[in-house]
Amino acid sequence: MKHKVRRREFLGVAAGGAAGVGAWTRVAAAPAANALVSPGCRGTKVRVAKIYLGRHGALWPSPRMDLDAEVARYQGEFARMRKEFADVEFLEGGLVATKEAAAALKPGLEDVDGVLAIHLSMGGVLPAIREILSAGKPTMLFAAPYSGHEWVGFGALRKEPAGALLECMLTSDLAQLAAAVRPFRAIHHLREAKILNVTGRDMPADYLEAVKAKFGTEFVKIGKERVIDAYESIADADARDETERWISGAEQVVEPTREEIFKACKLALALEKVVNEEGATGITSDCYGTMYRQLPAFQCIGFTRLNDLGLAGICESDLRSAMTHIIFQGLSGRPGFISDPTVDESCGGIVLAHCLGTRKMDGPEGRACPYRLRTVQERQEGVVAQVRMDVGRKVTQAILADVDLLLYFTGEIIAVPDVDRGCRTQITVKVDGDAAKLWQNWSSGLHRVTCYGDLTADLKRFCRFKGIALTCEA
Numbered sequence: 001m002k003h004k005v006r007r008r009e010f011l012g013v014a015a016g017g018a019a020g021v022g023a024w025t026r027v028a029a030a031p032a033a034n035a036l037v038s039p040g041c042r043g044t045k046v047r048v049a050k051i052y053l054g055r056h057g058a059l060w061p062s063p064r065m066d067l068d069a070e071v072a073r074y075q076g077e078f079a080r081m082r083k084e085f086a087d088v089e090f091l092e093g094g095l096v097a098t099k100e101a102a103a104a105l106k107p108g109l110e111d112v113d114g115v116l117a118i119h120l121s122m123g124g125v126l127p128a129i130r131e132i133l134s135a136g137k138p139t140m141l142f143a144a145p146y147s148g149h150e151w152v153g154f155g156a157l158r159k160e161p162a163g164a165l166l167e168c169m170l171t172s173d174l175a176q177l178a179a180a181v182r183p184f185r186a187i188h189h190l191r192e193a194k195i196l197n198v199t200g201r202d203m204p205a206d207y208l209e210a211v212k213a214k215f216g217t218e219f220v221k222i223g224k225e226r227v228i229d230a231y232e233s234i235a236d237a238d239a240r241d242e243t244e245r246w247i248s249g250a251e252q253v254v255e256p257t258r259e260e261i262f263k264a265c266k267l268a269l270a271l272e273k274v275v276n277e278e279g280a281t282g283i284t285s286d287c288y289g290t291m292y293r294q295l296p297a298f299q300c301i302g303f304t305r306l307n308d309l310g311l312a313g314i315c316e317s318d319l320r321s322a323m324t325h326i327i328f329q330g331l332s333g334r335p336g337f338i339s340d341p342t343v344d345e346s347c348g349g350i351v352l353a354h355c356l357g358t359r360k361m362d363g364p365e366g367r368a369c370p371y372r373l374r375t376v377q378e379r380q381e382g383v384v385a386q387v388r389m390d391v392g393r394k395v396t397q398a399i400l401a402d403v404d405l406l407l408y409f410t411g412e413i414i415a416v417p418d419v420d421r422g423c424r425t426q427i428t429v430k431v432d433g434d435a436a437k438l439w440q441n442w443s444s445g446l447h448r449v450t451c452y453g454d455l456t457a458d459l460k461r462f463c464r465f466k467g468i469a470l471t472c473e474a
Helices: 007-013 067-080 099-109 125-133 149-159 176-180 182-192 205-215 224-233 236-249 258-277 300-308 319-332 435-441 456-466
Strands: 026-028 046-053 088-096 114-119 139-143 166-170 194-198 218-222 282-285 312-314 337-344 349-354 371-376 381-387 394-402 405-415 425-431 448-452 469-472
Touching: 046 099, 046 125, 046 182, 067 088, 067 176, 088 099, 099 125, 114 125, 114 182, 125 139, 125 149, 139 149, 139 176, 149 166, 166 176, 166 456, 176 182, 182 205, 182 319, 182 456, 194 224, 194 319, 205 218, 205 319, 224 258, 236 258, 236 371, 258 282, 258 300, 258 381, 282 300, 282 319, 300 312, 300 381, 312 319, 319 394, 319 448, 319 456, 337 425, 337 435, 349 405, 349 435, 381 425, 394 425, 394 456, 405 456, 456 469
Parallel strands: 046 088, 046 114, 114 139, 139 166, 194 218, 194 282, 282 312, 405 469
Antiparallel strands: 026 088, 337 349, 337 448, 349 425, 371 381, 394 405, 394 448, 405 425
């Protein structure tokens, strides 16, 4: 990424209006293992401009408040939560008290993913916010109670054209600072994402152009020969080791033979090799179409493995599900589970099923769900992980139906069916809302992508920043 304005220039221009933050330095947390942070961007960091808004001696919250100490208190919270910000590079803009000081910061905002503005006291805040927004960057305004009376104008500002890229968090919970950067992370992940598509079909040019223009995401078609060459390059000893890991970790091996598992694991290593060599962040395949029986094994184990690593393994050349998967990873650090749903109104729920189960639904550093090794139900061949997810977990289901529309609903896992119908990995989700309304409103195809957690607030912020209509189906 080219930076037309050097970081030192960005930091220096605000020095006249800064106080209490010490040296003007960039703050990039050291890499750290944490389930909330996804590694899916190949080491590139989310760039966030951090600005404090306030004036020394302001009457509210108190003329006696030590503004430097208040900044230091927030900085201490950022340090305490360094794991949550392990993939974030903060550009410290200092303390801004005037519109002019905010204007001086604007040249350095060109290459950031978003702006985090923290309201500390009264005095010049609204003009400064308007100036920051004029840079055209997604801006999260964090305002704790007693920070000032300006909050009464935040709602009106959001309704103006100038406030289209403004989101606000009014809370005393400083842990929500981590939530404030999540939409920036999703934006960054989409822009940096490169997804390989193993297919013999032409990809939809109009869709690819629209995705690239709006999000920066790149889809690259590769042929089966590329994957087969990688498969043949994998040492049998490495594939045997991988086979043993999958067999020893399984609760049970039901149908597949050891030879079938070996081929699936060798292909899994080959898929990772191709992703690494291409500098990609994920891969999908036309596994039920032009790639059916064209590769040495089914790709399911390889896709599950990539999801466990914090990358993306997507079935059936489903580009929309791939985009949704990336959004979920960016917002939560957790992967998605693509499903073929079927409704059960008797429990107010919907059964979400697919043969490609994801073991580490809590992210790469999280606990792996129990699994059995099975065949693909519909084909009665191949190898898949039949994953038993956690009953009682809140979940969000979504699909980026078009570049301007995201459909979603939320619910709770109430059962993990184990039946020889549908697909191997299944969860029954009691819908938050009305299951009948859900199926009556259903559109945009079959697949939905499921992620642990209620991500409604995160999706609302992300969609506002990207100009996407967010529609709850239930």
